[in-house]
Amino acid sequence: MKTRDEYVAKLKTQLDRWNSDMSQWETQAKAAQADLKATCVKQRQELQASQEKARYQLRLLEGASASAWQDLRRGAEEAWSQMDDALKAARTRFEKSH
Secondary structure: OHHHHHHHHHHHHHHHHHHHHHHHHHHHHHHOOHHHHHHHHHHHHHHHHHHHHHHHHHHHHHHOOOOHHHOOOOHHHHHHHHHHHHHHHHHHHHHOOO
């Protein structure tokens, strides 16, 4: 079982990776055709919404007491799973279009 600090560090690392992926796609989208740009913008907005949910859960975890953080962890894991699924779907769509 990981400690809260280890778990929070893991989540922060994952957020950094997601930010990097999203920035890379945004750069590529700027050079894409107009119709692809619109698709990329929509995907980016969806990903940002998922990312905000994940960040919110991270803030809750960081501020949680030692006894409460395990309960909050379940919500964070759900948000992280949704974000990861959204990124995988976006990556698949983006790679198919290139």
